[in-house]
Every structure is written in C-alpha cells, then in structure tokens.
Amino acid sequence: MPLSANNPDRTSWLHVDKHSDFPIQNIPFGVFLTRDDIITIGTRIGDTAIDLGALHQLGYFEGIPLTDDIFLQDSLNDFIADGRKTWRAVRNRIAEIFDANNNTLKNNTKHKETILFRLDEIEMQLPVQIGDYTDFYSSIEHATNVGTMFRDPDNALLPNWLHIPVGYHGRSSSIIPSGIPVHRPQGQTLPNGASEPVFGPSRLVDFELEMAFITTDANDLGEPIPIDEAEEYIFGLVLLNDWSARDIQKWEYVPLGPFLAKNFASSISPWIVTLDALEPYRVESPKAVKPQLDYLKYKGKKSYDINLEVAIQPENAKETVVSNSNFKYMYWNMVQQLTHHTVNGCPVNSGDMMGSGTISGPTEDSYGSMLELTWRGEKPLKMKDGSERKFINDNDTVIMRGYCENDGTRIGFGEVSTKLLPVYSK
Amino acid sequence: MPLSANNPDRTSWLHVDKHSDFPIQNIPFGVFLTRDDIITIGTRIGDTAIDLGALHQLGYFEGIPLTDDIFLQDSLNDFIADGRKTWRAVRNRIAEIFDANNNTLKNNTKHKETILFRLDEIEMQLPVQIGDYTDFYSSIEHATNVGTMFRDPDNALLPNWLHIPVGYHGRSSSIIPSGIPVHRPQGQTLPNGASEPVFGPSRLVDFELEMAFITTDANDLGEPIPIDEAEEYIFGLVLLNDWSARDIQKWEYVPLGPFLAKNFASSISPWIVTLDALEPYRVESPKAVKPQLDYLKYKGKKSYDINLEVAIQPENAKETVVSNSNFKYMYWNMVQQLTHHTVNGCPVNSGDMMGSGTISGPTEDSYGSMLELTWRGEKPLKMKDGSERKFINDNDTVIMRGYCENDGTRIGFGEVSTKLLPVYSK
Incomplete structure (x- = not known):
C-alpha cells in the first residue's frame, strides 16, 4: 500500500500553524x-484533536476491515495488533478526509461537533498498555562518556559494547504520559568515603533523553525475527525521558543492573x-567501528534524522535549553535492537516499548543527561534566571521535544514535559 | 476474618490421597x-478441579460481594485486585462447600456435573496476566557461590548485598505455565581465550530453583509501602524455574545485568x-549478618518452611532428584523485597510477579542451579540412567516441586515441569 498520507503537497481544511509538529503529513x-x-x-x-472512535461510528472508515470498537478503547494495543496494512489504510484515509479539497466532513457541522476537539478540551493518556519495557544503551557517545567517568577513560567501552546492542528490562508500571509529575525518589546511597549506606532522598536526580519505539505482535515463544523483517513490527516512536537517580544507581547496580x-x-x-x-527522514546509521555478527547485518537506511532538544524550566521562570541532540547518532538502530532482542526466542507483543538509551551526540552541548552535560556536576549549567544546575532541582520541569524537517515539511513529536516534585509525603 | 479454611481437622467429601499437595486446607x-x-x-x-465460575453462577458464593463475571475470566488479576478480605471469604466458603459434613453440593449430581472436572479434562493456563516481573537475588548461599566462582572467593558478596535485597527487572512476555516446552536459545558468547564473540546455541542452559509471589494493587506512583503493610499485598506463591543460559549471561551482563x-x-x-x-508454616528468616536500614526492619516470622526439590528427567528415562532446598533459606524475605521495591515510589499492581532468586541451601546437595551443583561443570551429576549432566541436555525435562508439612497436614504447590527442546527451526 502506498504512503499517500505522506504527500508533501497536501494541505488540510483544518488550520495548521507554519511551525506545527502536526501537519496533515504526520497523523500520529x-x-x-x-x-x-x-x-x-x-x-x-x-x-x-480528532476522535477516531466517532469518525468510525459515522462511517468514515468504510471499506477498511476494522472491528466496530477498535477505536473505542483505552489503549492502541488492539489497533496496533491489526498490523501495518491496517495502520496504513487508516492513516491514508484520515489524510483524505481532512484534505483541503475534500468537503464531506468539512461541510458537515453536526459530524464535526462530535469528531473535533480543541486541545484544551481533552486530556492525553498513555497511548498503549505497555506489556514489557526494554531499554537499550545504544549511543556510543553516551556509553563512552559514562565509561570514562565511572570506569577507565582508556577502556571506556566495555568489550561487549561494539558487538551487542546492550539492553536491559525496565519497569512498565511507572511509565507515565507527559504532564504527570514525579516525586523525587528516596533510597539507599553510599556517601563518598563511607563504608555503610544511608537512606534518604536522592540528591542526583537526572533526565535521560531517549526515544522509544512501540511494537506490534512479532513472534511466538522460541521464534527469532530475522533482521530483514524487523521493521514490519515497529509501529512508531515517542519521546522518552528515562528518569534516573544517579546516586541510587551507583550503589545498587552491581551485578544485576539499575533497578530503583x-x-x-x-x-x-x-x-x-x-x-x-x-519515511522521508531516513538516514544512514553511523559506520560500524568493528565487524558485527551476521544476524545483526542490515541493508539500507535504518536510522532517522530527528532533532531533539531538552529544556529545564525552574518554577516561575523561563525555560533554558540545555541539550540539542539527534536520534541519528544512535550506533545501534531499531532493527538491530529488535532482532537482537528476539534472537533467543523472546516473544515481542503489541504495545511493548523499547527505549534507545540516552542519545548523546559528539559535542558537549549534545549530551543527553545532566550527568554528562555537567560532567558529574563538575561544570554546572547556567539557567536563564541566573541559577545553576548540576542535576534537577525540586519543582523544575524537564521538557523534551523532537522533530524532523526538510523541504519545508516538519513532522514532530510534540513534547514530554514532567515536573519533579519534592519527596512524597502522605 | 478468621482463616477457617485452615482448620486441620476438616476433611472433604472429595477424595484426597494421603500425600496429595491439595487437601481441603490448601485451596489454591x-x-x-x-x-x-x-x-x-x-x-x-x-x-x-473445581470450576469457580460455575460455582458462582449456581449461587454458592451468595453473600460475598463479587461481580457476576469475576471467575469467568482468563486471569486472576481482577479477583486478586478485590483484596485480601475477598480472597479469604471465598477460600473459607470453598472449604465449607466441600466439607465432608456438607451435603448440599455433594448430593446435587447435576451441579457436580458442571462444577467438577478430572485433571485430564482440563488444561492449566498462566494464572495471572503478569504486568511486571521482578527477580530478586536473595539467597546468601547462591550469591556467595556465584561470587566465589566468577569473582573473588575472599570477597564473594559484593558490598551492597548485605544492605539491599538486590533485584532486577525480568521479562513478562516469556513467562509460561508448567508443561510448555522451551527451545534451547541461541545468542552471542565469548569462547574461552577468544577476543571476538561467536553466534550459536547456548551450551550452558541451566535451571534456577526459585519461588515467586503474586501481588495485588499496592500503591500509586510515588507512594512507598511501609514494611508493616507489605504482607497485605501478597496474594500467594508459585514455583518458578528461571531458565538461564550461562554462557550468554557471562558475555552480555556487564554493565546493565542479564538480558537474553x-x-x-x-x-x-x-x-x-x-x-x-x-500460615501454619511460618518460620524465622536467617539472622541478619549486618544491621539493616530502618525501612527494611520487620517484626515477626516472615519466612515459610517450604521444602523444594529439583529433578531432571532425560528422555525416555526415570527422573533423578538433583537438589533438595527450602524457601526458608532466603536471607531477604518477601516483605523486605516488596518494601524495598516501592521505597522509591515504584507502583506495584495486581498480577505483578516477584521471584526470590535462586534458592540455594547451605549444603552442596541443596544448591538451586546446575552452575552451583556441578560447580561450573567441574563435577558432573550422575543420572539414574547412567548418563552425566554438567548442564541441561536437549530433551531433558526439569521438574520442580514444593510442599510444606507438619502434624500430618501437607500443603503443596504441585510441580513446574518443562522440557528443553533443541534449537528452534522453522
């Protein structure tokens, strides 16, 4: 099925600002x-905002095989499970319905009343029920920075890093949509020079600039996904702020990895x-520094040119952009990650989420975490309001944005914005 | 509500073998x-086997507040979410219905036809839809053995181990019930003395003898569970064989922990x-070797005396018991694990599963993995059919069993039995 929804010449009868992340070519x-x-x-x-449940009930998806309640659900899991052919048919149809030259819905005031919403009339939810969340560690710059700081600058990358898209399992239950505040976590840390740990609020709360992809049902238990097929099982991407407490991490992570x-x-x-x-923003991945095993060898452009930025907004102050990075810096790409994840037969289901790992670029202003941007706090960042940050303060809001742009078309992700509240109290 | 279902003097009008794991005092x-x-x-x-959906439809749970379809579901999640008071009321009622002195159902042949099944008429499924799976590492003997083999015998336990119930996130999608076979996984390994990894079947497939507890909805994002309340949120326990590929693990696990x-x-x-x-099998946990932080201090007996065994059955041969251990050896108990897991505000939901980690006892025949039992393969185990095992062979079946016993009452878990098939091929 052709991607007619991507036609760059199409405009919509709905108003779209010039710098909007959501032109009619996006349709997220x-x-x-x-x-x-x-x-x-x-x-x-x-x-x-467009209510697809209402659009479907009013017959606008006629001819596309969809169950009656496919959009009247609290998650996209079932729709995603319908597979790529269905996603494309629906996305193409939406592009047609809202095309500037199509008057059917445009001239139907009654239908528009039930289908269209201003953004202040809706409340965004988690888009999928995430069964399993995996986080990779696929930026060579990030892995090198962390290795330099915490281990050995001369052997910053561990021996397996150039062979394996290293990853680990995360927690699904604490994945939240943009807008939900987070409390500063408490936990065990080992003070510098101490031999016994103490309990208290984390003093080193950090963001991690990541993106994550959402999968459809991919394989049964035992069945690996060949790398040529992996892309078929990727529905789409979101921005991800993988909150981290660096002092808790340092004390707990040996030998089984980060947890609390x-x-x-x-x-x-x-x-x-x-x-x-x-699709229009595909680019080559970085060149492999070492040969990779056959099952990880892919053909074609499997990375995407997605501009990323992180801003910190202190309470009652203007935000300061602290990082500009790009998704294309990822050393290991999504098809390699998904292939590696299933090479042992691990099943991947509709609604699973896989994070990229912190996306750091090659320059100091493109690092994807405060840990790297301030080099463990040694070089604090100046905020526009004159204050300084080594890590994230209580009541700061961290905002991440991402967009692709070429030839005047911009496809964006909106933002993920999260306020850090003080430690929880009853 | 009293635990009348635990009355040791009660017998059932249903036949129960003397050594059955499932007397009327169990009611799993x-x-x-x-x-x-x-x-x-x-x-x-x-x-x-007793169909609780049919029992409910026929009115046997009258007076207990239950939705009509609470048992007509493909998972226990909603029932578990109803909370401890409801679980107890239902379990007590079941004990009454099947009490040897109660003739109501006993004499109703029609009802019995829809409610009762022979085991060969049913097929057991996964009991819960597991949202998140966490695996702990709470046996001091296991952690010491692994530390001795792979790191330093003089500092076998890492510095954090005596302070933290160390744990990490596992994968929910590959949790399967007893009876479902597993393929030998493929993956990357680093041959001894080599500098580059190779791809192929794991040569060191191992079991891990564990138990796991299933939780109910416990807390909201940000809210820690105090240790005095933790037990309220634990529904029950199962046997867990946490399959492991030791050669893949060794190459991949630094720095983010085991994955494929x-x-x-x-x-x-x-x-x-x-x-x-x-309840009748509560025992003290092992004495703490070092003082523990306040949030991990508990009162009372929080461990359970559960006998555990592992057997290996080669194809077309008799099984050989290779390990006898006990759940009571766990250094960190379940309330400590659950409290630690939520101390940072991580939400725990109905149907989440938390594994104990490999349960090794103090003696060589009580170790919970082949890695330890054969000491990395240096001391192969003799099978009854004359063959030897360093790790698990293709077409071997691994069987784990568990039961409590005192004063003539036995409460058991049945078994988890899994056959290891050769590498997957299409």
Whole structure:
C-alpha cells in the first residue's frame, strides 16, 4: 500500500500553524479523554484533536476491515495488533478526509461537533498498555562518556559494547504520559568515603533523553525475527525521558543492573508518530567501528534524522535549553535492537516499548543527561534566571521535544514535559 | 476474618490421597480450559478441579460481594485486585462447600456435573496476566557461590548485598505455565581465550530453583509501602524455574545485568497457593549478618518452611532428584523485597510477579542451579540412567516441586515441569 498520507503537497481544511509538529503529513495516534469523560483513540492535525472512535461510528472508515470498537478503547494495543496494512489504510484515509479539497466532513457541522476537539478540551493518556519495557544503551557517545567517568577513560567501552546492542528490562508500571509529575525518589546511597549506606532522598536526580519505539505482535515463544523483517513490527516512536537517580544507581547496580534508580518513573510523549510518517527522514546509521555478527547485518537506511532538544524550566521562570541532540547518532538502530532482542526466542507483543538509551551526540552541548552535560556536576549549567544546575532541582520541569524537517515539511513529536516534585509525603 | 479454611481437622467429601499437595486446607487458585473449551478460574481439591465460575453462577458464593463475571475470566488479576478480605471469604466458603459434613453440593449430581472436572479434562493456563516481573537475588548461599566462582572467593558478596535485597527487572512476555516446552536459545558468547564473540546455541542452559509471589494493587506512583503493610499485598506463591543460559549471561551482563540469558523463558507452577494457606508454616528468616536500614526492619516470622526439590528427567528415562532446598533459606524475605521495591515510589499492581532468586541451601546437595551443583561443570551429576549432566541436555525435562508439612497436614504447590527442546527451526 502506498504512503499517500505522506504527500508533501497536501494541505488540510483544518488550520495548521507554519511551525506545527502536526501537519496533515504526520497523523500520529494517541488516546485521550474527551470533555464528556469518554476515552477514545484519536489523532491530531494542527491544534485540533480528532476522535477516531466517532469518525468510525459515522462511517468514515468504510471499506477498511476494522472491528466496530477498535477505536473505542483505552489503549492502541488492539489497533496496533491489526498490523501495518491496517495502520496504513487508516492513516491514508484520515489524510483524505481532512484534505483541503475534500468537503464531506468539512461541510458537515453536526459530524464535526462530535469528531473535533480543541486541545484544551481533552486530556492525553498513555497511548498503549505497555506489556514489557526494554531499554537499550545504544549511543556510543553516551556509553563512552559514562565509561570514562565511572570506569577507565582508556577502556571506556566495555568489550561487549561494539558487538551487542546492550539492553536491559525496565519497569512498565511507572511509565507515565507527559504532564504527570514525579516525586523525587528516596533510597539507599553510599556517601563518598563511607563504608555503610544511608537512606534518604536522592540528591542526583537526572533526565535521560531517549526515544522509544512501540511494537506490534512479532513472534511466538522460541521464534527469532530475522533482521530483514524487523521493521514490519515497529509501529512508531515517542519521546522518552528515562528518569534516573544517579546516586541510587551507583550503589545498587552491581551485578544485576539499575533497578530503583530507574523504575520510579519514565515519561513519554503521548502521540505515537508512525514509522510511515518518518519515511522521508531516513538516514544512514553511523559506520560500524568493528565487524558485527551476521544476524545483526542490515541493508539500507535504518536510522532517522530527528532533532531533539531538552529544556529545564525552574518554577516561575523561563525555560533554558540545555541539550540539542539527534536520534541519528544512535550506533545501534531499531532493527538491530529488535532482532537482537528476539534472537533467543523472546516473544515481542503489541504495545511493548523499547527505549534507545540516552542519545548523546559528539559535542558537549549534545549530551543527553545532566550527568554528562555537567560532567558529574563538575561544570554546572547556567539557567536563564541566573541559577545553576548540576542535576534537577525540586519543582523544575524537564521538557523534551523532537522533530524532523526538510523541504519545508516538519513532522514532530510534540513534547514530554514532567515536573519533579519534592519527596512524597502522605 | 478468621482463616477457617485452615482448620486441620476438616476433611472433604472429595477424595484426597494421603500425600496429595491439595487437601481441603490448601485451596489454591488457577485458570484452566475445560473440556468444552471454556476458560475459567478454578481451584483444586485432591485430583479434582473445581470450576469457580460455575460455582458462582449456581449461587454458592451468595453473600460475598463479587461481580457476576469475576471467575469467568482468563486471569486472576481482577479477583486478586478485590483484596485480601475477598480472597479469604471465598477460600473459607470453598472449604465449607466441600466439607465432608456438607451435603448440599455433594448430593446435587447435576451441579457436580458442571462444577467438577478430572485433571485430564482440563488444561492449566498462566494464572495471572503478569504486568511486571521482578527477580530478586536473595539467597546468601547462591550469591556467595556465584561470587566465589566468577569473582573473588575472599570477597564473594559484593558490598551492597548485605544492605539491599538486590533485584532486577525480568521479562513478562516469556513467562509460561508448567508443561510448555522451551527451545534451547541461541545468542552471542565469548569462547574461552577468544577476543571476538561467536553466534550459536547456548551450551550452558541451566535451571534456577526459585519461588515467586503474586501481588495485588499496592500503591500509586510515588507512594512507598511501609514494611508493616507489605504482607497485605501478597496474594500467594508459585514455583518458578528461571531458565538461564550461562554462557550468554557471562558475555552480555556487564554493565546493565542479564538480558537474553534469562528472557527466553521462565516457567511457573499453575496453582497459586495463598499466603493464608501457608500460615501454619511460618518460620524465622536467617539472622541478619549486618544491621539493616530502618525501612527494611520487620517484626515477626516472615519466612515459610517450604521444602523444594529439583529433578531432571532425560528422555525416555526415570527422573533423578538433583537438589533438595527450602524457601526458608532466603536471607531477604518477601516483605523486605516488596518494601524495598516501592521505597522509591515504584507502583506495584495486581498480577505483578516477584521471584526470590535462586534458592540455594547451605549444603552442596541443596544448591538451586546446575552452575552451583556441578560447580561450573567441574563435577558432573550422575543420572539414574547412567548418563552425566554438567548442564541441561536437549530433551531433558526439569521438574520442580514444593510442599510444606507438619502434624500430618501437607500443603503443596504441585510441580513446574518443562522440557528443553533443541534449537528452534522453522
């Protein structure tokens, strides 16, 4: 099926600002609560949210094989399980319905009343029920920075790093959509020079700038996914802030990996931008430094040119952009990650989420965490309000944004914005 | 509510063998497919499976506040979410219905036809939809053995081990019930003395003897569970074989922990034995070697005396018992594990599963993995058929069993039995 929804010449009868992340070429998928407290699956053009459940009930998806309630759900899991052919048919149809030259819905005031919402009339939810969350560690710059700081600058990359898209399991239950605040976590840390740990609030709360992809049902227990097929099982991408407590992490992570340092919260942007919408922004991945095993060898362009930025907004002050990075810096790409994940027969289901790992670029202003940007706190960052940050302060809001742009078309992710509250108290 | 279901003097009008794991004092919960291909929640007395959906429809739970379809589901999640008071009321009622002195159902042949099944008429399913799976590492003997083999015999325990119930996130999608076979996984390993990894079948497939507890909804994002309340949120326990590929693990696990070495399969016994049923078998946990932080200090007996055994059955041969251990050896107990898991505000939901980690005892024949039993393969185990095992061979079946016993009453878990098939091929 052709990607007619990507036609760069198409405009919509819905208003779209010039610098909007959501032109008619984007058509992301999300879940929202409407003003009537009904939960539904929707999309977005410009600043208009579109209720796909209502659109379907009114017959606008006629001819596409969809169950009656496919959009009247609190997650996209079933729709994603329908597979790529269905996603494409629906996305193409939405592009047609809202095309500037199509008057059918445009001239139907009654239908528009039930289908269209202003953004302030809806509340975005988590777009999928995430069965399993995996986080990779695929930026060579990030792995090198961390290795330099915590281990040996001369052997910053561990021996397995150039052979394996290293990853580990995260916690699904603490994945939250943009807008939900997070409390500063408490836990055990080992003070410098001490021999016994202490309990208290983490003093080194950090963000991690990541993106994550959402999968469809991919394989049965035992069955590996060949690398040529992996892309078929990727529905789309979101921005991910993988909150981290560096002092808790340092004390707990040996030998089984990070645990409480990570699982207090992971925030994602609420609109899933499809891989199809990102098609015009494909780029080559970085060249492999060492030969890779056959099962990880891929053909073609499997990375995407997605500009990323992180801003910190102190309470009652203007935000300061602290990092500019790009998804294309990832050394290991998504098809390699998904192939590696299943090479042992591990089953991947609809709604699973896989994070990239912190995306650091080659320059100091493109690092994806405060740990790296301030080099363990040694070089604090100046905020616009004159204050300094080594890590994230109570009541700071961390905002991540991402977008692709070429030839005047911009496809964006909106943002993931999360306020860090003080330690929880009853 | 009193635990009248635990009355040791009660007998049932259903036949129960003398050495059965499932006397009327047990009343575990599970999910099964019936001969009519209907999925339902059930329990078991002796070798009779009891359809709780049918029992409820016929009015046997009158007076207990339950939704009509609470047992007509493919998982126990909603029932578990109803909370401890409801579990107890239902378990007590089941004990009354099947009490030898109660003739109501006993004399109703029609009702019995729809409610009771022979074990060969049903097919056990996964009892819960597991949202998140966490695996701890709480046996001091296991951690010491592994530390001795792979790191430094003089500093076998890492500095954090005596302070933290160390744990990490596992994969939910590959958790399977007893009876489902597993393929030998493939992956990357680094041959001894080599500098580059190779790809191929794991040569060191191992079991890990564990138990796991299943939780109910415990807390919201940000909210820690105090240790005095933790027990309220534990529904019950199952046997867990946490399959491991030791050669894959060794190469991949630094620095983020085990990943593909573990997530190809984890097998559990299908009947969840409630914490209530285990009440008579409470014992003290091992004495703490070092002082523990306040949030991990508990009162009372929080461990359970559960005998555990592992057997290996080569194809077409008799099984050989290779390990006898006990759940009571766990250095960190369940309330400490659950409290630690949430101290940073990580949310725990109904149907989450938390594994104990390999349960090794103090003697060589009580170790919970082949890695330890054969000391990395240096001391192969003799099977009854004359063959030897360093690790698990293709077509071997690994069987784990567990039971409590005192004063003539035995409460057991049945078994988790899993055959290891050769590498997957299409």
